[in-house]
Amino acid sequence: MAVAKESGAGASAVRRGATKPDVAEPAEAAAAPAGFTREEELAAYRDMLLIRRFEEKAGQMYGMGLIGGFCHLYIGQEAVVVGMQMCLEPGDQVITGYRDHGHMLVAGMDARGVMAELTGRRGGYSKGKGGSMHMFSIEKGFYGGHGIVGAQVSLGTGLAFANRYRDNGKISLAYFGDGAANQGQVYESFNMASLWKLPVVYVVENNKYAMGTSVSRSSAQPDFSKRGISFDIPGEQVDGMDVRAVRAAGARAVAHARSGHGPFILEMLTYRYRGHSMSDPAKYRAKDEVQKMREEHDPIEQVRARLINNAWASEDELKKVDAEVRAIVNEAAEFATVEPEPDPSELYTDILR
């Protein structure tokens, strides 16, 4: 399956009405992704670049021994969270698995607090008790950061249940990978969400590999947008390397959920450039495959090229964005390095409320 198709007309968002394939599709679904304004392109560029630079820094700091344990980088997948976040309203909720740094940054969480959690310091979002995979910010609508593959799908369905219980018009986004998509509780959640018309959008980030196992070796139905058919949940396959396609599909899915029609599945065809975690040599895929993706489909380069080609930004202006982003990341790294470790007394706090 080609991951990132040519981002031109007709190829980016292939909508599949999961249960009623004969029903005519909305016209905009099959068309080119809705274009971004200059401001949107610049914002997407900046947000994706922040994630990219942050993750590069985290990788460096891991190598220096400042970050321990598991550390899963989001490099390559930036367009997914940036495009989806553009579809949300204040009060909407986001939940994801362990590859969560990008989700937190784009939700507006402070890069310093995220990086300090990676280094296990008291200024981290979880006071150093959670680490890379376990961070939260109720204020920013971010509900984790969960280390058990698939758990966030049931939990995210519960967030949607709470929204419907309160009838507050809010929706939840539950992100999971192509690996988690094979967990049983995902389908238990699909069933309940569809049965009760819960306002949830399931975002499958298909980066082609569940750790070292490719989709073709793990999934009898490799088109994850079809995984809701048995539950009467519509799905759509999206070029997850094109932030405009993500935003366009995300807007449709979010509108569907928010208007009381129940869950929606978005399969984001994306790619991670790095290994599964820092300790993964990624020998299960060819170097050429990664190289081709980087050169031809990089989500940030796509936006950058459009900004330049449309004369919406000069090289100098983009350099300024780069510098601003680097400053944020460097400050976060500095903070995460000098911030003290948690006080020993913290060992026994926060067990119970």
Added chain:
Amino acid sequence: MPIDILMPALSPTMEKGNLAKWVKKEGDRVRSGDVIAEIETDKATLEVEAADDGVLGRLLVPEGTQDIAVNTPIALLLGEGEDASALDAAPPAPPHAKSAPPPAGRTNTDAKPAPVVEVVRPEGEATMNEIPAGTELVTMTVREALRDAMAEEMRRDPDVFVIGEEVAEYQGAYKVTQGLLQEFGPRRVVDTPITEHGFAGLGVGAAMAGLKPIVEFMTFNFSMQAIDHLINSAAKTHYMSGGQIASSIVFRGPNGAAARVAAQHSQDFGAWYSHIPGLKVIQPFSAADAKGLLKAAIRDPNPVVFLENEILYGHSFPVPKLADFVLPIGKAKVARPGKDCTIVSWGIGMTYALKAAEELAKKHIYVEVVDLRTLRPMDIETVVASVKKTNRCVVVEEGWPQNGVAGEVGMRIMETAFDDLDAPVKRITGKDVPMPYAANLEKLALPTVQDVIDAVRAVTYR
């Protein structure tokens, strides 16, 4: 010879029932499969069918009779060619006339011809302090007490809702949620598909968003399908979020051995869940404790595992008639004062402990019975205070011995009150085997009152 029609057992734990209605009358011809009567158990009203063809010769139990023990003859059926004269010729039917030899399981050995309604009186100082003097006590079953606790909390807090299998339209698989759907509607009393892993996770997610779910497991045996969400999602997230995300959620349902349902459906999860920091674990015995502690659990901002017991559901106890009776979590209770030996137990283990204490008192051995009520946090202070007085201790747990709660209690006593002990702490537990189905083996797998008596005599050297 007329055939006895016996009071049937209509559930694994049924000991008695009411004859709600005779559908056929004396002299009616019935065929095998015809409905002849309606029997009301504490869970449901069920139809009884004739098992043979014949004429209903005599109805032995009038309509409306309450508390008829299982296997009591309720009617006589005349076979082919028999007439009413055969009725008088027939010798009085002994109980179990047409049944196999009575099984030795708890259900049936306890089924006596006379109705048995067990009312356990609250005793001990802790209880007295928890209930204001002069409070009226009303007798109710544990089942009713649990239902009232949920209903009261749902009236009090609109964020409280019940979710689980058969909790709404069916009125609860064990009728604990009876009437809640009618009062609170389907938004707050939510029937789920059979999907424990999914609805436990959904419940925790709703709790993370600030709601207060009561998640019912039809039995705790099925919580193993969902255990990841209880432990990894509910118990640990508060810590892993540095105190940001709390899950105010109750997981409740019947736990432990029921009767004659074999290994997969007979398991005590007290030790499993009380192992986990971040959870509170309650295992009540009496109806009053069930009510007061369930209300406290629902209000608690933490995840609480609330372990009920199917056999105790039908037991009656006095419950204080108070507008808002809430008990403290993590506080044990002296259920019976004594001086010669302490018995520590909780949940259904208390039935063995109290009966043993009663028997021992006849032999002038006065046992103090401490009901832990909460397994985590464990009120070891109350246990130790009692042990310092009696200098001896027996711990009674219906679950398995290895890594059990009884072992933990014994170790804590050793750590904090070793010098006060005049004998080693003994434990009486379920046997280290999967629960067998056969009635005699099941009985052997469970603790007995005699085991507890023997243990007390051993540690008191009497």
